[in-house]
Amino acid sequence: MNIRSLLLGSVGAMIAVSDARADAIVVAEPEVAEYIKICDVYGSGYFYIPGTETCLRTGGYVRYDIGLGDVGSYDHARTSAVGAGEDQGTWQNNTRFTFQTWTGQETELGTLKTYTETRMNFGNHNPSGPDNPHDHAFNGGITLTYAWIQLGGLRVGKDWSAFDMFIGCAGDVFDQMLVPYGAFDTNVVQYYFDAGNGFSAVISLEEGSGAVGTIDGYVPHVVGGVKNTQHWGAITGVVAYDSNYDSVASKVRVDVNVTHELSLFGMFGYGSNGKLNDDSTNASDAHGRGFYKHWGGNWAFWAGAKYKYNETTSFNVQLSGDQLKNYGFATNVAYTVVPGFTITAEVDFDHYGDFPLAMVDPSNVNWTNADKKNSVGGILRFERSF
Template identity: 25%
Template sequence: MSRPAGWGAATLIAGALASPIAAFATDLPAEPAPITYVRACNGFGEGFLVIPGTDTCFELNGYLVAEWHIFGSDKASRQPGWYGDQDANTGYIRYDFFSNSATNTEYGLLRSYAKVELVETPPYGLIGTLKWAYIEFGGLTVGRKQSMFDFFTGNTYEDYFEPAWSDTQNMVAAYTARLGGGLAATLSLEDNLGRRDGIIGGGGSPDGYGGARFPDLVGVLSAEGTWGQAQVMAALHEVRARRAAAGSQMGWALAAGTTLNVPFTGKGDQFTLQASIGQGALSYNATNPIGPGPGFEGADARVLGGNRLVLADIWAVGAEFDHNWSDKWVSELNGSFLDVDQAGRRYDFRNIDAQLNLSFAPVDDLKFTAEGEYKYIDRTKGRDGNAFVMMFVVERDF
């Protein structure tokens, strides 16, 4: 068959054009992968989001607190007040930021949690603290967090005169077994250093602790239901004197508490009662005791005769009532009593604490609060003291 004129030239031209076009097509990028957007994760509660490309959900939240403090303490209390060269009023601002991540695995829930706190207060300036940072895997918990011993730590702000109950963040290595029916049992090894309240030496001078040899051992049995919560806890704490001749003894603490829902007084109302007893483990009974004097505001023990270590006897009881006057108005009332008996009674003391506040929340996540805190210091040695502060607080949660 005859070919049309110019056919050969047309074929050459078409081939010349086709070659670079084919080469260019092979250089084109592959079709982009579909974009995965952050989306809600409903399996772990409100506010969680899925990290794109993973099975991990995360949550970010926090709060900002601005406070103004007006003090009225007397000189015997050794707290800020209208005497001497004291700052009777100060400003205070705190920012707390939380991160929470969770992943379901074939071995159970894997969770990590962190809380960073920034505080600006005169005359100390800006102070940053890693309050919590821990990992949970199944029933295992490792890291820095609230002590497993702690049950109720108060709902008022309690910035200065915290009532007589344990409220400590420290290193823990714990295992919790869920027993069903709202029951759980926990065994925890915890940092000994964060639980030291000093040892009084000869002549009343601060004597101090020797090096830690054992962590504290904490055991807890807890229950939770529609009625509220309850917890029984025990702790062993080594008290080791710096003086080798005085040796060491094992301090201990026992405590029990319950928080009951009391809707018959108001929707969301709660009542809490907590009591503790122990020897040589003051911080398991009270976080901020005020005792006979600087250096031993509270002490776990005394060294007598240079070689005899005597543990302090301690007991405490505290209560709180939270009342919702309406959806926008809430009040909280704390009260507690602490009794510390040292060997020889010379350094015995008692603290009575009370806090009362009234909060107004005009919109969600914003709260205005007026709070009064009072502490009475009853000393066997020295003058009794009265410590007081009035606080005005604005808090924004997110």
């Protein structure tokens, strides 16, 4: 009986202690979940950053390119055979991941926006030169393509030059630079004006980039442009002043919407040499033409067309040329397999009128590393955008 009483007493004590501990535990009230709110003010894909009035959108793409062809065309990958050590061509391969962000917020001074784009590459699409005679596959590092802030019409930060962004690129082909048409990477201080009736304008102060393009004093490069957009298309003009060389370049572009399926464009460029020729023997000048007038001679042209065969298939073509008899032709067909995934095949042809200059006198560095006067290349691109 004593043992039984002892056991019962122990069990009772344990239950009493457990009840006391249970009474002491305080369970916190669950916090109210803060769900993401959709923001449709700036288009699809935006949502409010929790706790703020800022709308955010993220996106990007994953791309794989495979190309082949002559040096000077879209493909210019070279390698040395491991066995014989002979120089030979190889596939040009490149994989890219791009991450993009957009933000928007309404303020008393206008819409506050930002845009960023960061690119990462792996492949053998790398420039050849005396220190890198062949292209090897490796991680290309991280490239900051865009990173700007805009309040109302004022934009500051990293962008592509208004000389190209405002007037538009030379068509929807991959190799738009068979005949170069302008400059790209630069820090900017810009102001955009939109009248609301189709008329818009821009003034841009730019730093430039590269060994020759970056400003070498306190005077910036200056770009100005005007545009009139209507239901039939648009007409645009831009003028750029290169402060390093006291040279001026300009472009005029006309876009025409012929039908719902067919659209055309034509662009003409003209530039003065200014003091560009003063440094023509500088091998660090990849073009010998300053930051804006990259084409050969005073004038150049670019023309093209886009035809939408149906909702999934489109055709693009571009023809270009300049005063020094450099000519390019590019055409592609793009097929959307499923929404967000597109496969595009392109063929390029280029003819270099001033080609012998780079071969006879290496100090006259040309804007192409072509090893013959005419070259043909092709590329197959797989791209998943999101």
